Amino acid sequence: MSTHDETTVPTNGNENGDGELYGVLAEFDTPGELVEAARKVNDAGYTDFDCYSPFPVHGIDPAMGIKRTILPLLVFGGGFTGAIGGLALQWYCNAHAWTWNISGKPTWSIPANIPIAYECAILLSVFATFFGMWILNRLPQVWHPLFRQDKFARVTDDAFLLGIEARDRRFDAEKTRQLLLDAGAISIENVHFDPDPAKKAMPKWIVAFIVASTAFALIPFAIAAKARNSYSAEPHIHIFPDMDFQPKYKSDTAMDLFADGRANRGEIAGTVARGQLSADDVFYRGLEGGDGGEKWTTAFPKFYPDGREFAVNNELMQRGKNRYDIYCTPCHGYDGRGQGMVPERVKAGGGLWQARNLVEAPDKDGKGGVVVQMPNGQLFNTISNGYNTMMGYAAQIPHADRWAIVAYVRALERAQNASLDDVPADKRGSLR
Numbered sequence: 510m511s512t513h514d515e516t517t518v519p520t521n522g523n524e525n526g527d528g529e530l531y532g533v534l535a536e537f538d539t540p541g542e543l544v545e546a547a548r549k550v551n552d553a554g555y556t557d558f559d560c561y562s563p564f565p566v567h568g569i570d571p572a573m574g575i576k577r578t579i580l581p582l583l584v585f586g587g588g589f590t591g592a593i594g595g596l597a598l599q600w601y602c603n604a605h606a607w608t609w610n611i612s613g614k615p616t617w618s619i620p621a622n623i624p625i626a627y628e629c630a631i632l633l634s635v636f637a638t639f640f641g642m643w644i645l646n647r648l649p650q651v652w653h654p655l656f657r658q659d660k661f662a663r664v665t666d667d668a669f670l671l672g673i674e675a676r677d678r679r680f681d682a683e684k685t686r687q688l689l690l691d692a693g694a695i696s697i698e699n700v701h702f703d704p705d706p707a708k709k710a711m712p713k714w715i716v717a718f719i720v721a722s723t724a725f726a727l728i729p730f731a732i733a734a735k736a737r738n739s740y741s742a743e744p745h746i747h748i749f750p751d752m753d754f755q756p757k758y759k760s761d762t763a764m765d766l767f768a769d770g771r772a773n774r775g776e777i778a779g780t781v782a783r784g785q786l787s788a789d790d791v792f793y794r795g796l797e798g799g800d801g802g803e804k805w806t807t808a809f810p811k812f813y814p815d816g817r818e819f820a821v822n823n824e825l826m827q828r829g830k831n832r833y834d835i836y837c838t839p840c841h842g843y844d845g846r847g848q849g850m851v852p853e854r855v856k857a858g859g860g861l862w863q864a865r866n867l868v869e870a871p872d873k874d875g876k877g878g879v880v881v882q883m884p885n886g887q888l889f890n891t892i893s894n895g896y897n898t899m900m901g902y903a904a905q906i907p908h909a910d911r912w913a914i915v916a917y918v919r920a921l922e923r924a925q926n927a928s929l930d931d932v933p934a935d936k937r938g939s940l941r
């Protein structure tokens with residue numbers, strides 16, 4: 510089949526080809542000949558041509574003079590825009606339009622902004638990849654003049670084809686044909702557009718489908734827009750009920766069964782639930798003195814609820830230090846002077862919020878030193894229920910641990926305000 514007998518080359522292989530000329534389609538015998546032909550066509554200066562083969566042919570890209578795709582640049586552009594846009598969004602929201610002091614943290618901080626900037630970079634680079642690929646390949650293309658050639662159907666099977674388009678500057682009915690023959694084409698066909706002009710454009714039903722699906726996709730936005738601008742007394746439409754509705758009563762809902770109309774039956778008068786007696790006023794509330802004469806205890810509880818004796822010893826101190834370091838140091842600091850990280854950051858941000866100095870001694874008139882002068886029970890109560898802008902820690906710290914913290918705070922106070930009298934007489938000599 511590789512003989513170039515002029516007579517076997519049809520001058521016009523397409524009998525129906527009465528539309529405008531699209532170009533010529535030449536067949537070659539082997540992939541190697543196709544590559545050679547592509548090189549010749551490229552060398553001759555043609556640009557609007559393409560090769561078609563059943564499988565990827567090595568070396569065809571450079572032979573055709575195909576340049577590296579600019580897609581990576583587009584992707585980089587998308588990613589870069591996304592990252593900058595993500596940062597700008599966060600700057601606008603957090604540092605510009607609605608600054609909000611959260612524990613004194615800076616409103617504009619690169620490390621905190623990285624996750625969102627990163628996500629935006631990924632999002633836009635994926636969009637650039639996806640849509641850039643479609644646009645660069647001029648897709649979607651639902652119809653092509655080459656589809657009219659019977660020969661072209663073989664391109665997924667055993668045909669190695671090279672098509673040159675008539676719109677190429679160098680295209681010339683005779684010379685182009687001769688070039689392909691010289692390059693070793695075993696047949697050459699003219700390819701024409703379909704005479705039906707409608708077939709040049711996208712089929713009507715596809716256009717209709719795109720219009721209809723776009724309109725359909727806009728419906729949710731229309732519904733959302735309407736919902737934002739209107740009121741309805743109807744309940745929400747619940748598409749997936751899952752287990753959202755169950756035959757049960759929640760506390761504080763109405764119920765006809767009982768005379769008071771409430772589903773919540775409350776606690777039964779005169780009863781205490783197991784384990785909730787909390788009768789020991791000192792241990793649970795820091796109070797002593799009983800009915801009427803209650804005041805903050807200055808001592809420690811005598812017993813734990815389980816009957817063990819409460820002892821202020823090294824074990825209690827270690828526990829207190831451990832809990833204090835976890836729960837109190839962020840604000841009151843390791844030394845108790847109220848200079849933990851949180852107030853320090855508030856200060857750095859220009860705020861005024863301050864944690865109390867827990868170890869400050871009162872002056873000689875007894876002024877200041879609030880916490881030092883505070884009875885143990887009140888200190889316990891502050892940990893339990895908080896004070897002004899300090900929240901209570903009852904939910905996090907069990908009662909026994911709160912007492913351990915009280916003991917440790919007392920030790921801190923003592924340590925920070927120590928005098929020579931606190932040093933055992935036989936050790937004073939070693940002080941410098």
Ligand code: HEC
Nearest residue numbers: 836837840863864865879880888891892896897898899902
């Ligand atoms: C989130 C920060 C924060 C933490 C954590 C915190 N505090 Fe405070 N604390 C404060 C602030 C702020 C004040 C001062 C409140 C005021 O005067 O408005 C304060 C005040 C106090 C006072 C003085 C109350 C009074 O009546 O004047 C005591 C005692 C105290 N804290 C103990 C503790 C202990 C013990 C812990 C650990 C269990 C703790 N705090 C944890 C912020 C904190």
